[in-house]
Amino acid sequence: MSDLVTFGETMLRLSPPQGERVETARELEFRAAGAESNVAVTAERLGAVATWLSKLPDSPLGRRVVSGLQQHGVDVDVAWSDQGRQGTYYLEYGGKPRGTNVIYDRKGAAVQTTHPEELNLDAIRKARVFYTSGITPALSNRLRETTAQLLKTAKESGTKTAFDVNYRSSLWSEQEARETLTRLFPAVDILVVPFRDAQQVLNFERDPRQLAHHLAAEYNLQTVIVTNGEKGSLAWHNNTVYEQDIYQSDTHDAIGTGDAFVGAFLARRLSGDDVPRALKYAAATASLKRTIAGDIATVTKPEVEAVIGDDMQDISR
Amino acid sequence: MSDLVTFGETMLRLSPPQGERVETARELEFRAAGAESNVAVTAERLGAVATWLSKLPDSPLGRRVVSGLQQHGVDVDVAWSDQGRQGTYYLEYGGKPRGTNVIYDRKGAAVQTTHPEELNLDAIRKARVFYTSGITPALSNRLRETTAQLLKTAKESGTKTAFDVNYRSSLWSEQEARETLTRLFPAVDILVVPFRDAQQVLNFERDPRQLAHHLAAEYNLQTVIVTNGEKGSLAWHNNTVYEQDIYQSDTHDAIGTGDAFVGAFLARRLSGDDVPRALKYAAATASLKRTIAGDIATVTKPEVEAVIGDDMQDISR
Amino acid sequence: MSDLVTFGETMLRLSPPQGERVETARELEFRAAGAESNVAVTAERLGAVATWLSKLPDSPLGRRVVSGLQQHGVDVDVAWSDQGRQGTYYLEYGGKPRGTNVIYDRKGAAVQTTHPEELNLDAIRKARVFYTSGITPALSNRLRETTAQLLKTAKESGTKTAFDVNYRSSLWSEQEARETLTRLFPAVDILVVPFRDAQQVLNFERDPRQLAHHLAAEYNLQTVIVTNGEKGSLAWHNNTVYEQDIYQSDTHDAIGTGDAFVGAFLARRLSGDDVPRALKYAAATASLKRTIAGDIATVTKPEVEAVIGDDMQDISR
Amino acid sequence: MSDLVTFGETMLRLSPPQGERVETARELEFRAAGAESNVAVTAERLGAVATWLSKLPDSPLGRRVVSGLQQHGVDVDVAWSDQGRQGTYYLEYGGKPRGTNVIYDRKGAAVQTTHPEELNLDAIRKARVFYTSGITPALSNRLRETTAQLLKTAKESGTKTAFDVNYRSSLWSEQEARETLTRLFPAVDILVVPFRDAQQVLNFERDPRQLAHHLAAEYNLQTVIVTNGEKGSLAWHNNTVYEQDIYQSDTHDAIGTGDAFVGAFLARRLSGDDVPRALKYAAATASLKRTIAGDIATVTKPEVEAVIGDDMQDISR
Amino acid sequence: MSDLVTFGETMLRLSPPQGERVETARELEFRAAGAESNVAVTAERLGAVATWLSKLPDSPLGRRVVSGLQQHGVDVDVAWSDQGRQGTYYLEYGGKPRGTNVIYDRKGAAVQTTHPEELNLDAIRKARVFYTSGITPALSNRLRETTAQLLKTAKESGTKTAFDVNYRSSLWSEQEARETLTRLFPAVDILVVPFRDAQQVLNFERDPRQLAHHLAAEYNLQTVIVTNGEKGSLAWHNNTVYEQDIYQSDTHDAIGTGDAFVGAFLARRLSGDDVPRALKYAAATASLKRTIAGDIATVTKPEVEAVIGDDMQDISR
Amino acid sequence: MSDLVTFGETMLRLSPPQGERVETARELEFRAAGAESNVAVTAERLGAVATWLSKLPDSPLGRRVVSGLQQHGVDVDVAWSDQGRQGTYYLEYGGKPRGTNVIYDRKGAAVQTTHPEELNLDAIRKARVFYTSGITPALSNRLRETTAQLLKTAKESGTKTAFDVNYRSSLWSEQEARETLTRLFPAVDILVVPFRDAQQVLNFERDPRQLAHHLAAEYNLQTVIVTNGEKGSLAWHNNTVYEQDIYQSDTHDAIGTGDAFVGAFLARRLSGDDVPRALKYAAATASLKRTIAGDIATVTKPEVEAVIGDDMQDISR
Numbered sequence A, B, C, D, E, F: 001m002s003d004l005v006t007f008g009e010t011m012l013r014l015s016p017p018q019g020e021r022v023e024t025a026r027e028l029e030f031r032a033a034g035a036e037s038n039v040a041v042t043a044e045r046l047g048a049v050a051t052w053l054s055k056l057p058d059s060p061l062g063r064r065v066v067s068g069l070q071q072h073g074v075d076v077d078v079a080w081s082d083q084g085r086q087g088t089y090y091l092e093y094g095g096k097p098r099g100t101n102v103i104y105d106r107k108g109a110a111v112q113t114t115h116p117e118e119l120n121l122d123a124i125r126k127a128r129v130f131y132t133s134g135i136t137p138a139l140s141n142r143l144r145e146t147t148a149q150l151l152k153t154a155k156e157s158g159t160k161t162a163f164d165v166n167y168r169s170s171l172w173s174e175q176e177a178r179e180t181l182t183r184l185f186p187a188v189d190i191l192v193v194p195f196r197d198a199q200q201v202l203n204f205e206r207d208p209r210q211l212a213h214h215l216a217a218e219y220n221l222q223t224v225i226v227t228n229g230e231k232g233s234l235a236w237h238n239n240t241v242y243e244q245d246i247y248q249s250d251t252h253d254a255i256g257t258g259d260a261f262v263g264a265f266l267a268r269r270l271s272g273d274d275v276p277r278a279l280k281y282a283a284a285t286a287s288l289k290r291t292i293a294g295d296i297a298t299v300t301k302p303e304v305e306a307v308i309g310d311d312m313q314d315i316s317r
């Protein structure tokens, strides 16, 4: 029985060395990368027992994904498929003013046809928390339904649900996202919203605190987290708002920062921490992630606690 | 104006270092690879002016293909597309008894929707030879038609046509291949047939010599080349059969051997060599290819001639 | 509950690129490597549920070992220690006449102080097979006792015991080995003996068949396997001897061949195969291992079966 | 027919990984690099049809240069020589306070003996712009004459001439440079002057605006560009001076920044942009170059335009 | 005869590429690294004749250390041992907030049993300066005695002694360090103290100037150097204190900065420079070290002097 | 005082990974390589004290050569020059039928202007053996004289002279070589002649035994060694001929095989071995060299003796 079960697409990420361009590269780094598996790995590494559910092509590429996640101790429980591809993405780090360039090649991925009955629903039913993100329903109509059904399965079994809006404009329009997501929110207990996504998709015009209050009230949420980049994050819980600054970091690879944040928050809530303390862990884990190559936060609990340092004192008492 | 114009799909090839498996690899080599562009590169390198036509996604991946071919001096004249993927393939070298494992990821490639009007048909019309292979019509129904139309375009303008059967069982059944290919052969002038393909697809049961005679007669071909792996090759031309042994080689990478053979044969015929001499070039170039990493035969004319060595004397007289 | 539980030391292997020497190398490959974890990985990959027990330093080095095994799906259940080192070994591939050079740096490894009570004995009790090898008792006096106690624990719970002699002359003398091992054999059900070890340690002078008969009788063994390098292997079972040739292979890395053999044999026996069929799997898996970099046999069941090919027919009937 | 033809030396650049020193390095990156080919590549990539003329040794090293340029689509039209070397240079990135260290090894390069008649003068005659830089006449007496003759050839055929002062103190003294360059300037239409070069070589003591006015008047130039490092650049044209700030960038590799600037300016002028708009492209392309490893600006037009962003609005009107 | 003889442990350093973690790394860089050999290398590179004494395992690992030092011209004169390991350490660069993580694996290193009579004491006796650091007596009781005996040997032969406190909290407690070091100081002529070490180990509470005065008086030292990180350094000599700012640098690898400082100071003193000038060299060399990968300062005298630049004028007079 | 002093050119060798071509490579391995320094390194590694004399450019490239030799313990005593280049060569391994391709870029190397007075002639005078090879006089007229003078210097001081014909057809014609070498032979004590060179340059038509007898008589040599590739070698000494087979090896890199042979022969003769025993060492060392990347034989005495094995018995008695 896992504390945390997540569902979503994991891709293989291909990236040239720093300074090189995909157009002329001769060597690519090769890693597993996906929002929901990133969350599972972070949670597992910080003490939770985590399972990742998905559908993968029965090929060395699908197995490369499994290898990349299992090495961190996550249980991988997937439907193996003879149809559908393994999604990949190419990541080219640029720096200013070029920026980091992402080229998705995920069309026709096996995961897009996942029917709930292909998955280990019992794992969801027995878990304490089920997590997926807004990327999942954006991937196909089938996954739009599957996402709703998995959230429903969780709710019906008393498994809490966690959801990160994670809006990707390359996958769907703001309007599609808004309509789908607002239909999913009633089944969510813990909602994570990047503030930029709220502005863009929900047309929300006020500030992060108001957003949290608004969403909590509108969708009867138990916890709302709003992340706001450099400006920090906040959590609404039991009608109280807790704020958290970011921890400064040198950034080697920013991808997966948000997933590290969510994984850490869930791991600590599962282990009994209160919301502000879990939020502190989340911020510290996110800052560590940025120093690490790849999407995945290969961190340890002592490392996270070293970042928190004295702050800990204030809050642990 | 090019001597040789080729059309077909070029993929990006991703391969782990020797001894590593895709399932656990962290680094992949990254190269352009495609039968028809391999032929164009070899021909260009051996003295022909060559153009490769195709359709590519308008992305760094599409441009990676272009870069990989242009570096050899081939003219690349492609339709850039906002639809469709860049095909890739993963190559894992195994050795005995594991074998070399190829994982194609070419579904939905932009090239599959190529309509002749998207291509520079004038390049074909002005060329001296147009080449494509049996991989092309195997990729989609659209390409089945396009292949036929391009051969027709060539024929109508007096451009000679060359075609390699190149049967890929992962792309179509033997029956589909047989039906399609035999409908294309009448438009072909120079036909290249791996003997194994003839046995498998054409259900031909006799020997390579008889195959060449049979095909030449049946389809009114000008030249028929039958390649037969370690056993060498032969060419039927003007009712004469010329035989050619292989040149022994240490094999670093066997992929592209056949394309190197064809590219060299066409280059030498275009430059005026007679059939047996072009065949000798073809065999020597193929043997050199096997020592070189990647699909592409990065060879020079003096290197090919050094392989041929004294044999040359016999034949140049 | 695992089908197979193994116990032993896993080291980190450091090796320069081919042709380079440790003395002047600047880059080393870095992998997990250990006889008993190699066996667990192979078994897991071929269908068994496998757990590896050990003791590791609580450090990034200990976690590097875990990562290298978990990626293959093996359950890792270790005692984390603040005392003791992580063993390492340097491997320098040489070729003829230099040979492959191994430099062990495993003195004071945490595993050497493992007391049975530090381990998850229940995992052994509930498993169907428990495996360790002659390397384990050679590592320390403590492990000599622990090995005996673990075999006893297994026997008492009805868990079958498997044991590979795996004589390492750098760890102990022939006499020490002989005395210790012959004291352990009575607790063993399935004994694997490299023929060279039998000659060297047991001073056995006759042939592999006679060795198997002799050992089975002497120690009341259920199954005896004798491996004999290029000459193949045999299994004694129920008074019958089954012989098995090796499958020819190109050798990229010979380390771990024996462990791949044992892991495959155990996996297939656990899944119900009879002895000769399991032996065939073992030989095929061992041949595949030799094509793969590192100690670990990153193979799949279909790959093993492809090696066996027609042979399969004869035996499966 | 090319829009732009350039002539000059292209070297092979060898550089150790960051932090490593040439003195102890074991691996070097290997790339083509030369001011005039850098300009051709940038221009080609931004929409011009560009040809690079030069003289190269007929060897794999000469062909390595060709490969490195052709991959970007530039036409390479060189005299192949059996005399003379391929110039190389070693680049060691240092950071503060070590600095970037360049070790030239270009003595006796084949290009130094280039006589105009060895080059495709028709390419120059038919081009719209001919470009070379102050490095070229600094390389040998022969090239001093050849540079003058090529500029003359261009002028006589109505091909506009562009020239970058590009003073290299390792190649000639300030006085030699001054005497030679001022003799060449009358044949130049578009002159590019790094302000530091003007101070050092021309002993010019006033500010960049005055420099531009002065040079335009003195040598009857059509366009004068003065680049001034971090302080930006300006262009004098038709008696008006246009100023352009730099775009901020993270610097991975600063070499080739000036060539990217010039290549972009020429490409945009050739495509009909007015001077201030071409200058904006130049600055944006230069800032992108700094994020890319090697001398060459592997950029695309959309990337350059993304850097320019809103500024574009102001100017395109 | 060497100007400078040093004695101490040199380890092999293993480090993953930037952004990678030891826990999941597949490739490690491999270098020689040790405080006293770092000092010897720096001194040799800046003009001294230097010898490094130590004890090493007679293995490729011990020879790897020798190779890494000899390449810089240092004479290596070691006792080869069949007992004891080669110490290693793993270095993982982190950046903020992760920090650089060092994992020592030096237990049982051969060097720890070094008896003075195993070493070339004549080399010490004939040298002008003998150097070791506080790491050496911290490694074993045997080395505590050996350190004292070597300093005594030097003193008795008129060889000046230099000593860097170099406190490592992982090797011994503050109290052990204090007791041992203060017993060694009377035999020291030139003492180097990182100010942080003085605060931590010597419980010194005042400022660096006072520390220098205090130590000089207390232990009758000839020269005292206090380094104080970003805040610079100072040297007490003949009752005068000379201060020196750091030279700003981009830090690629900070390890070995202190050793570069000491090596340069000693080299310049040996060549006759006065204290403030040697201090300037030390600061400049230290700043260069930070730009270079590995523990070793691969610098040249002209490079150091280029950093000093005009400052030189002031002081050389 | 060195046992062995050698003089000659050492180049920097640049080579792409196996299977890659210089024409398209992006990364090159970087090593020091030269016949006479190869001999010095081998001799030093097998117990001699060796010094290499030469002239190098005062640059990181010259220092790269020094680093590559010093790491093996050879004393490097060179004239540093501000004139002249560092020679380099590109090596591309091919396999059959491509072959290994060497592209020399050594024109204008600093070493070519070496006057004897620039060298440490005392080192030669005090040495027991002085060695150079036929490459040296082939490099320039100046070196033709210098070679003669150095041999004379040695002879006059009672230093024995050793010389390897080492004919390189790319450096001089057979006739030039013949005239020069036969003028040098009278000053030689130990002459090494590849049999192929004797056939080609000396027009010698009989067999290796006869060659040895003939040369010994003609030039009053003390020892003549004739190497004959796969067919083994022989040594003429005191009117007796000793024959030696090669030891079989897997060849990773054949370059430097002959130098390893000579270095080992000289080292063993210097340490007192008789001719047949030194010849055995030479053959064994040469076979080990072939398994090692680069020109240099990074071997140890125990490794060489392990190759010799039982043979040793026969001969040591």
Ligand SMILES: [Ca+2]
Binding pocket: A044, A049, A050, A073, A074, A075
């Ligand atoms: Ca787990």
Ligand SMILES: [Ca+2]
Binding pocket: A035, A256, A257, A258, A259
């Ligand atoms: Ca995310």
Ligand SMILES: [Ca+2]
Binding pocket: B044, B049, B050, B073, B074, B075
């Ligand atoms: Ca072309």
Ligand SMILES: [Ca+2]
Binding pocket: B035, B255, B256, B257, B258, B259
């Ligand atoms: Ca092919």
Ligand SMILES: [Ca+2]
Binding pocket: C044, C049, C050, C073, C074, C075
């Ligand atoms: Ca498992």
Ligand SMILES: [Ca+2]
Binding pocket: C034, C035, C255, C256, C257, C258, C259
């Ligand atoms: Ca094993």
Ligand SMILES: [Ca+2]
Binding pocket: D044, D049, D050, D073, D074, D075
């Ligand atoms: Ca073009």
Ligand SMILES: [Ca+2]
Binding pocket: D035, D255, D256, D257, D258, D259
């Ligand atoms: Ca430039």
Ligand SMILES: [Ca+2]
Binding pocket: E044, E049, E050, E073, E074, E075
């Ligand atoms: Ca020295």
Ligand SMILES: [Ca+2]
Binding pocket: E035, E166, E256, E257, E258, E259
């Ligand atoms: Ca230090």
Ligand SMILES: [Ca+2]
Binding pocket: F044, F049, F050, F073, F074, F075
């Ligand atoms: Ca030496």
Ligand SMILES: [Ca+2]
Binding pocket: F035, F255, F256, F257, F258, F259
């Ligand atoms: Ca040689």
Ligand code: NI
Binding pocket: A032, A068, A069, A071, A072, A296, E024
């Ligand atoms: Ni991972």
Ligand code: NI
Binding pocket: A034, A035, A038, A255, A256, A257, A259, A295
């Ligand atoms: Ni993510």
Ligand code: NI
Binding pocket: A018, A252, A253, A293, E018, E019
């Ligand atoms: Ni990175």
Ligand code: NI
Binding pocket: B027, E027
């Ligand atoms: Ni790598």
